[in-house]
Amino acid sequence: MRRALVVACACAVLVAGRDATADKFDPETAPFAVMFNGESSSYRDTSAFLMPGASTTLEVVNGATGKYSLSLKEEGSTVQQGLRRWRYTAPTRPGLYSLKLDGPGNNDSVDIHVFVLVPASQVKNGWLNGYQIGSYPPASRSYIPPKGFVEVTKDNEDTKVSPHFRLNQFICKQDTVAEFPKYVVLEQRLLLKLETILEHVNRMGFSVDTLHVMSAYRTPYYNHAIGDVKYSQHQWGSAADVYIDPHDKDRMEDLNRDGRIDIADSKFLYDRIEELFERKDLQKFEGGLGFYPATAAHPPFVHVDVRGTKARWKG
Numbered sequence: 001m002r003r004a005l006v007v008a009c010a011c012a013v014l015v016a017g018r019d020a021t022a023d024k025f026d027p028e029t030a031p032f033a034v035m036f037n038g039e040s041s042s043y044r045d046t047s048a049f050l051m052p053g054a055s056t057t058l059e060v061v062n063g064a065t066g067k068y069s070l071s072l073k074e075e076g077s078t079v080q081q082g083l084r085r086w087r088y089t090a091p092t093r094p095g096l097y098s099l100k101l102d103g104p105g106n107n108d109s110v111d112i113h114v115f116v117l118v119p120a121s122q123v124k125n126g127w128l129n130g131y132q133i134g135s136y137p138p139a140s141r142s143y144i145p146p147k148g149f150v151e152v153t154k155d156n157e158d159t160k161v162s163p164h165f166r167l168n169q170f171i172c173k174q175d176t177v178a179e180f181p182k183y184v185v186l187e188q189r190l191l192l193k194l195e196t197i198l199e200h201v202n203r204m205g206f207s208v209d210t211l212h213v214m215s216a217y218r219t220p221y222y223n224h225a226i227g228d229v230k231y232s233q234h235q236w237g238s239a240a241d242v243y244i245d246p247h248d249k250d251r252m253e254d255l256n257r258d259g260r261i262d263i264a265d266s267k268f269l270y271d272r273i274e275e276l277f278e279r280k281d282l283q284k285f286e287g288g289l290g291f292y293p294a295t296a297a298h299p300p301f302v303h304v305d306v307r308g309t310k311a312r313w314k315g
Contacts, residue, residue, distance in 0.1 A: 025202035027195070028163035030108045032063025034101055036088075039188050043195060045160040047113045047188055048099075050090040051148050058101070058112075060084035066104025073098035076114070094118045094148075096156045113159055117148025118183065126221065131176060131183050134221025137230050146236060149183035162191040164198055164209060170216035170237070174225070184217045185237030189306045193285045194240060197304065200276050201244060201269075206253060212245040214301050233288060239305035241292075244269065252299040263293035266300035267314075273302065274312075290315050 033042035036058045037049075050056060060068050061084075068084050075091035078099075091097060099112040118128065126134045128149065136145035150167070157168040157180075170186050198211055218226075218234040233239035243252040243266070255265040270291035277285055288305040292315035303315070 024207055025199065027199050030103060030110050032068075032103055032108075032110075033061050034110055034112070035059045035061050037188065039192065041188070041192060042110070043163050043192075044109065045111050045113065045163045047115060047161045047186075047191065049115050049117060049148075049150065049186065049188065051119065052094060052116055053090060053092045055087055055089045057081070058086045058088055058099075060101070064104055068104065069102045071100045071102070073100065088114075090114060090116050094151055096159060113161065115150045118151050119148050120146060128183055129181055130178055131181060132174070132221045133183065133219045134224065136220050136235065143231050143236070146185045149185060152182040152184055153180050161186065162195050165191060165194060165211075165213070169210070169213040170240070172217050172219050172222050173215060174219060174222040183219075185235070186217060187236065187238040187306060189285065190238050190240060190304075193287075193304060193306055194242070196282065196285065197242075197273055197276070200272065204272060206244055206246060206255070208244055208246050211240075211242040212248075212250070213240050213242055214298055215241040233305040233307055238307060239288070239303060241301045241303050243299055243301040250299070252294075252301065261294070261299065263291065263300050266291040266293070266302050269302045273304065286310055288312075 028044045029042040030044055033040045034046070036056050040061055048056065058070065070078055070086045072078060074097045076097055077089045079087045081087055088099065094116045097114040097116060099114060101110045101112065103109060122128060123133050126132060137143065139145060152167060152171055159167045161167050167184065170184050171182050176182065194211060198208070201208060215234065217237050218232065220235055223232050223235050244255065245251060246253055252261050252265050254261050255268040258264065270289060273289060276282065285306055286309065287307040288303060288311040290303040290313040292301050292303070294300045
């Protein structure tokens with residue numbers, strides 16, 4: 001009974017402070033969205049992951065009437081197919097490229113960071129340019145090895161992959177001999193889900209610029225080394241283990257205000273995320289959700305993924 005009262009009081013405190021905190025947080029969205037590769041994003045910083053020379057269609061949705069323009073900053077090509085529709089072909093050379101989509105009157109824009117992937121065919125004996133990838137488990141209907149990898153370098157590691165998350169937050173935690181290059185697999189849908197959670201966390205009353213991403217992409221080599229399940233979503237760049245760390249101290253916040261930092265705090269965050277994604281307009285983000293206790297190596301945290309089917313657990 002006492003535990004229920006504590007949680008209820010904590011929720012009341014959060015609701016009471018909601019508006020003031022929400023006003024401080026800028027989700028950084030444009031008044032229109034761009035759809036490509038089956039995803040729709042209105043974030044002013046958004047990312048696309050394409051194979052060399054691959055093409056995709058970009059289309060403006062939910063925007064006001066008027067002229068929209070798409071411009072290239074580097075290599076690649078675009079062909080306009082309608083007032084709000086373009087066919088973009090990526091460069092043949094892996095790397096980071098930029099597109100800019102301007103709205104009517106150039107009053108707002110979306111920067112699209114295009115990551116042209118290093119083909120997985122370049123992995124030899126489990127290694128890619130001196131970085132150990134390992135071997136992906138056998139393909140199945142639900143799990144197909146990725147076609148390519150984002151090459152992370154000193155020059156691009158700080159790139160915004162969405163307004164409040166950067167590429168280096170998603171790098172595998174494995175030890176390496178050389179600092180760079182490193183390689184990442186990252187799903188755009190995961191970024192959209194994390195941004196949605198972050199905005200909700202701020203509206204709950206916690207003022208944070210980003211979520212602390214404890215673990216995101218894992219190479220099959222590293223995933224096996226830490227003893228995780230064979231088909232862990234982390235290997236496909238579709239999962240992240242996160243916690244709320246307002247003061248950047250590598251520790252979870254006391255979310256339920258009970259004076260302790262423990263599994264009750266990760267359960268509190270788990271419950272709020274569960275409630276958020278019950279909304280019909282967010283059903284596309286369905287996936288795995290689990291909460292975990294602290295250990296000597298890490299604070300309590302929550303696992304989120306975008307596997308497409310519902311899975312819930314306590315770690």
